[in-house]
Amino acid sequence: MDNPDRTLILPSMKFDSDILIVGGGLNGCALAIAFASGGLSVTLIDNQPLERLQSDVFDGRSYALALASKRLLGAVGLWDGLAENAQPMLEIKVTDGRAGEGPAPFWMHFDHAEIEEGPMGFLVEDRHLRRAFLDAIASSERITHLTPETVVAQTTDASRAAVQLASGQTLRARLLVGCDGRRSGVAERAGIGRSSKDYQQTAVVAAIGHEKPHGGVAHQFFMPAGPLAILPLTGNRSSIVWAETPARAAELSSLDDDAFIEALRPAFGDFLGKLHVAGARFTYPLNLTIADRLTDTRLALVGDAAHGVHPIAGQGLNQGLRDVGALAQVVVDAKRRGEDIGSETVMARYAQWRRFDTTTLALATNTFNAMFSNDNPILRAGRDLGMSLVNALPGLRRGFIREAAGLTGDLPRLLQGQRL
Template identity: 45%
Template structure:
């Protein structure tokens, strides 16, 4: 019988397995992943990793490897305008460092993250089984029996569901969600440009939704471009010339000529919040627990916060001789994460509704608000600390850079 079975071999699932195994090497942990072996190497996307998450990745021994490919975000610029406006006035800027030598976030290629986490899992003796999914489970008083797609079954004390925003395990556990569709899609692409970005990230609030330019290494940037779904699908299906012309209108000319590198894809955007994060013998983490709008770049970072809280809950329970899959143990994890997740979900929902429109009175009000924040250093510091994931003294140790 396993101590912990993780379903989902992405960043959150792998990080959860590594964090627990590193702190409690005697626990037996396996990861099952529906995608075939090597599929992760084809992911061309990049993600913003906040300072708190980099501390955790450092403690679990993978950040040194990841940082080779990471681009620090040295500055953040926020504008609010229409696509046709010849000038986009800057309403808000944030300096990138939250402390000496530590930027509030890095941009990291997804491939680099998964490679480092897989390497750590293998070194710790965590088996990763590809091409398998969970088709059902039954929770008992001391164990959970998980049926797999190859007809086999696995017994485990704790089942961790990291199987995405459309989590089948969440549904099997009878956990309901709060869900709605924004009618928007996020276009994700990587572009190369002539001039260096100097580590500056930009977020342009346009009537159709936020248009984020996030710096990568080697004169490249990652785009998260929000459009109404029909328009997003049209743009992604268009040839590169049409796409790059539309892109240049929004991106501007300050970095010179733009060239799309690799694939461009559109992902539907919505809000999904699990009403509970735990049930007997099962805990949800990452997108299985929450899917939010990318307007704040916090989606993956919420998942890493889940990892830090779940790992500490499991490891400390094990040290006390408690059953790591018992509901009263898992409720500590839920109490740690549910409010923060709900707050972030509401915040991103309000921001998207506030900025994804072209209603003049609302535009005037929001620009006035951005201007106030720009002129109040203490308020700006508060927002940057929140963006960097600073938590109070009662936060998970890993997010503070401390071992469990």
């Protein structure tokens, strides 16, 4: 018997595509490809010029992809083309201390050999990941990529979603998805508010070349002002994400490359030998921002438009790809059942699936940052004791490894490596 809550698609309604996606970043591209793999037509709207997006120049940006995210990329046919430029993350070492004094005696060590599935994750440069997405989009008959183009207005009602572009064109679809970042225009125009917290930290991001091989080991060094993540790239290179006070970050960004390395050295240490800057440097303020709701009438939010968290656990893009997997599955399954893919019922399934996970991650990253980004002797003693306890208990340690690999919770099919 048919579901009594099912909203039937009106065959007489004219649409430019099944789905409109605003925002052509990594989440928006991944979502467009996922929808297309499930037989849906997509219009992807991006305000960046295509020439800029296609640049092959290494600018220092890279992403830590959890094992589950790698499986999603494999399920939509992208991983084989990325594998040669992906650095497996074989170990994670977490330490506490002060720059120039070395790490505290208590630390955590996670080794991929403790789980059966393989490496916990992979480091992939932005240029390689973006190029793979753009090539897949260009070759898909189901995806229309509009760039550079900007949405200036939107409307949604019981029968359709529509956007007006700066060029004057109006597009209509069954569903509108905002993948347009922490200052989402889609969310703002829908009247969706946000809860935010400023961490009073700024991240300094750069690629560092080093004399010795990293062995596929990622490091997270917690210091009073904020953590320093050292993430292995292909070759003798690592990506760093260094959280500092805004004033100190501004000072670091103004230094020339040699002076920057001298400033970095006390925190980085000498375990990888001589260092040099291997790409551009970026800074961005760190904050927590959570949309008050993930959906509205014929509308869903994905990635940073829905939730922006501290990079302390490197889970920002991975959580966005969980959104991608969940929304793609909910919508494609609804289409196969003959439901209206933008109906309130279908949107409620997505919101219910993702709300708990996103809220939990926000709370966890907020708590970790509060516990570790300080020099309080009581908190220092407590966190060092906690790290030594985790390190001493294999079962608990494996749980953390599986969490870092993205293998826990109710995973969408794509993140299990299955096609839609």
